[in-house]
Amino acid sequence: MSKFIVRGGNVLAGNVKVSGAKNSVLPIIAASLLGEEGVSVIRDAPPLDDVMTINKVLESLGATVTYDREVITVNARTIASCEAPYEWVRKMRASFLVMGPLLTRTGYTRISLPGGCAIGTRPIDQHLKGFEAMGAEINLGQGFIEARSQGRLRGAKIYLDVASVGATENIMMAATLAEGTTVIENAAKEPEIVDLANYLNGMGAIVRGAGTGVIRIEGVEKLHGVEHTVIPDRIEAGTFMIAAAMTGGNVFVEGAIADHLGPIISKMEEMGVRVDIYENGVRVIADKPLKAVDVKTLPYPGFPTDMQSQMMALLLVSEGTSVVTETVFENRFMHVDQFRLMNAEIKVEGRSSIVTGGAKLSGAKVCATDLRAGAALIIAGLVADGTTEVSGTHHIDRGYVHLAEKLSGLGADIWRITEGKESAPEAGKVTVAAQEDLPLLKIQPSWA
Numbered sequence: 001m002s003k004f005i006v007r008g009g010n011v012l013a014g015n016v017k018v019s020g021a022k023n024s025v026l027p028i029i030a031a032s033l034l035g036e037e038g039v040s041v042i043r044d045a046p047p048l049d050d051v052m053t054i055n056k057v058l059e060s061l062g063a064t065v066t067y068d069r070e071v072i073t074v075n076a077r078t079i080a081s082c083e084a085p086y087e088w089v090r091k092m093r094a095s096f097l098v099m100g101p102l103l104t105r106t107g108y109t110r111i112s113l114p115g116g117c118a119i120g121t122r123p124i125d126q127h128l129k130g131f132e133a134m135g136a137e138i139n140l141g142q143g144f145i146e147a148r149s150q151g152r153l154r155g156a157k158i159y160l161d162v163a164s165v166g167a168t169e170n171i172m173m174a175a176t177l178a179e180g181t182t183v184i185e186n187a188a189k190e191p192e193i194v195d196l197a198n199y200l201n202g203m204g205a206i207v208r209g210a211g212t213g214v215i216r217i218e219g220v221e222k223l224h225g226v227e228h229t230v231i232p233d234r235i236e237a238g239t240f241m242i243a244a245a246m247t248g249g250n251v252f253v254e255g256a257i258a259d260h261l262g263p264i265i266s267k268m269e270e271m272g273v274r275v276d277i278y279e280n281g282v283r284v285i286a287d288k289p290l291k292a293v294d295v296k297t298l299p300y301p302g303f304p305t306d307m308q309s310q311m312m313a314l315l316l317v318s319e320g321t322s323v324v325t326e327t328v329f330e331n332r333f334m335h336v337d338q339f340r341l342m343n344a345e346i347k348v349e350g351r352s353s354i355v356t357g358g359a360k361l362s363g364a365k366v367c368a369t370d371l372r373a374g375a376a377l378i379i380a381g382l383v384a385d386g387t388t389e390v391s392g393t394h395h396i397d398r399g400y401v402h403l404a405e406k407l408s409g410l411g412a413d414i415w416r417i418t419e420g421k422e423s424a425p426e427a428g429k430v431t432v433a434a435q436e437d438l439p440l441l442k443i444q445p446s447w448a
């Protein structure tokens, strides 16, 4: 079992580079299954556990996948199976995104029910509603879902009851090879949807309106591989921005796209953080006491639920009381109990948390209950008195590339241990995570 160990008290300064977006690369890799000709080349693919997992799903379907220095190639001409196995799908929710591509390309697919972070019930009814509207027949089995169509899927008008990111992506991919035009209404508008649409269009699809609430897809007969560079990860960028502000630091977050970070920048500015915007990134300067603000998570362009726990960490050390309302997932306050172990005062009332600012956080043994909760606890550890131990690192490895190493580069006192393997460094010494513990190297995929 491994843990992150954080000793609080260091001010972050310097430059940190953002990796490619997890939530873009996953649907893009799934979409590469649509390529009946040529090979897809996906650049800036972050070396994350989730990326390894979806590659495994593709391999299990018969695609040939290579990964070398953040470049993935996918040859999907060779797919031999339409059944995504439980072994890989259970690890991650995004594996369900292979359903749309497989169904539209082959007319049949059978997928185990997806796993992922336990932040709510996370139904998939909107995905299935879309496939059914396009003429697919859906069967729900014990722990799996089967979809089949007689001939090609048919274009349809689909109104999403919730602006689901995954449903928009799955339906958009399925529609690329359908007969006729599909219109998705109340579509999700996240930057990752736009990245996927650009990728699909590069493959020969006709997708218009991505980034707005109405997306139109004209079906085509065939798609081919394409070269594509994944957008920078706005959630990773936001996490470093908050970490910088938390410690009263001055950090340039290289690669961060300010347009994708609107609500995060606005909220940080309301709190008194200075955010300077550059073409190639944003600089965060926190040189005065921070004020409490209220935050409500919403679909894009609202405040992202994936930044809620990190923002809560920052609010804990700001002046005043704030209310954090989670409207996207019904169970995304599991980090509250962990913050309490660090001496935080937070009261949960339904979908809102009332956060008492000015906390004197103290180091504690805490557990990452999900991916972003893990990042938030590490951020809290940066300013806590003493040492914080964060277990549950497998959640963090799903979505952050070399997190300890990147924070160390900014001056944080953080390292990673695997039980029985490494002892703590001397007090005050800035350390780098042990290489063998880094996500990239921990996994030995068959194709490496």
Ligand SMILES: CC(=O)N[C@H]1[C@@H](OP(=O)(O)OP(=O)(O)OC[C@H]2O[C@@H](n3ccc(=O)[nH]c3=O)[C@H](O)[C@@H]2O)O[C@H](CO)[C@@H](O)[C@@H]1O
Residues within 6 Å of the ligand: 022, 023, 024, 026, 093, 094, 120, 121, 122, 123, 124, 125, 126, 127, 128, 162, 163, 164, 165, 166, 167, 188, 299, 305, 306, 328, 329, 330
């Ligand atoms: C891999 C990936 O991109 N993950 C992101 C994606 O997850 P994901 O695509 O799973 O999230 P959705 O946008 O689908 O979920 C948003 C809300 O819609 C509900 N819902 C969703 C689908 C459905 O068929 N029925 C339904 O009711 C969910 O329960 C949730 O309450 O968007 C979330 C919301 O921004 C982010 O937190 C995740 O990091």
Ligand SMILES: C=C(OP(=O)(O)O)C(=O)O
Residues within 6 Å of the ligand: 023, 092, 093, 094, 116, 117, 119, 306, 371, 372, 399
């Ligand atoms: C919830 C997240 O991811 P997933 O949808 O893959 O569980 C996340 O990235 O914060």
